[in-house]
Amino acid sequence: MLARSYGYWPPVEADIVKLVRNCATCAQQAKDLLCACSAVSDEKTELQSWPKPLTPRARVHADFAGLLDGNFYLVIVDAFSKWREIIQMNPITTSATIRVSSKVFAQFGNPKTLITDNDTFKGGLTKLKGEEPTAEALQAFLAAHRSTSRPSGPNHLSLAENFLGRRIRTGVGLMIPSSKDSRGRRDTKMKGQFNRHQGAKACHFDVDDAVFAKDYRQVQTIWTPGIMARRLGNVMYHVRCGNALWTRHATS
Numbered sequence: 740m741l742a743r744s745y746g747y748w749p750p751v752e753a754d755i756v757k758l759v760r761n762c763a764t765c766a767q768q769a770k771d772l773l774c775a776c777s778a779v780s781d782e783k784t785e786l787q788s789w790p791k792p793l794t795p796r797a798r799v800h801a802d803f804a805g806l807l808d809g810n811f812y813l814v815i816v817d818a819f820s821k822w823r824e825i826i827q828m829n830p831i832t833t834s835a836t837i838r839v840s841s842k843v844f845a846q847f848g849n850p851k852t853l854i855t856d857n858d859t860f861k862g863g864l865t866k867l868k869g870e871e872p873t874a875e876a877l878q879a880f881l882a883a884h885r886s887t888s889r890p891s892g893p894n895h896l897s898l899a900e901n902f903l904g905r906r907i908r909t910g911v912g913l914m915i916p917s918s919k920d921s922r923g924r925r926d927t928k929m930k931g932q933f934n935r936h937q938g939a940k941a942c943h944f945d946v947d948d949a950v951f952a953k954d955y956r957q958v959q960t961i962w963t964p965g966i967m968a969r970r971l972g973n974v975m976y977h978v979r980c981g982n983a984l985w986t987r988h989a990t991s
Contacts, residue, residue, distance in 0.1 A: 789854075792819045795902050799850035801840065803831055815843055817850075820901035823884060942989040944976060952978040953991045 748754075792798045798818040804825075805811035811831045815824040824843050828835060844850070885898045944950060944967045951962040965980035974989040 789818065795819045795822070796848050796850045798852040798854060800854045802855050803828065813839055815840070817902055820898050822898045822902035825880075942974070944970070944989065946970070950978060952980055952985055952987045954980070 789798070795817055796819075799815060800818060801813065801815045803811050804814050811828045813824075813826045813828045813831075813836060815826075816822070826839050826843075828839065885902075887897055946967055946969065948967040950965055950967055952965045954961050954963040963980050965978045965985070967976055968979045968984060969977040971977060971986070976987055976989065978985050978987050
């Protein structure tokens with residue numbers, strides 16, 4: 740899903756599968772997972788699932804993951820969007836956990852319910868760490884995890900879209916040339932509509948032009964004669980009125 744959101748060619752899935760199969764670290768992790776699963780007893784217990792929350796921060800799960808390369812990690816997961824915060828923790832003391840959790844909650848708001856639940860990311864991080872140090876691999880993992888669309892998630896959107904209400908810009912996204920900024924087009928259109936409806940016209944002054952500027956120091960604003968001293972932008976100027984230098988809009 741992440742690859743399709745940035746580009747597509749007919750054998751894209753096959754090429755990705757081929758790339759993963761040729762990844763030695765990925766193969767090792769898959770082998771370890773298979774061995775671990777085969778050692779588990781066939782006897783199963785009933786599945787107890789949490790009810791699906793309706794909004795972000797309604798329920799948050801937190802637990803520790805590790806050891807991985809001698810480090811523990813505090814994993815905090817929003818149950819609605821599946822947005823994850825992963826923080827390296829050494830040592831994993833109560834005071835340190837409270838301090839780090841408080842920082843996350845200060846950024847995104849306190850959850851209605853906080854649950855301690857295991858949500859491992861060790862496999863994905865270990866696969867990435869084959870080419871990057873652990874700290875860099877963690878950031879790469881989070882960026883990919885948060886920007887990938889989830890067919891099984893709310894609205895089939897990415898974690899970032901469900902949690903933040905927008906997509907996050909990634910390194911892959913920056914590689915794709917974009918058309919002219921849509922917001923810029925909207926601003927240009929709005930500017931044109933305003934000028935047409937209001938009959939607005941361009942107003943330009945040169946240095947040393949004699950002008951009148953509004954004096955806001957008085958209870959009732961009055962126009963004061965002055966000399967144009969400097970142009971600051973398209974519509975902003977420095978106007979010298981007596982010994983004072985005022986900053987004024989072209990209309991004031």
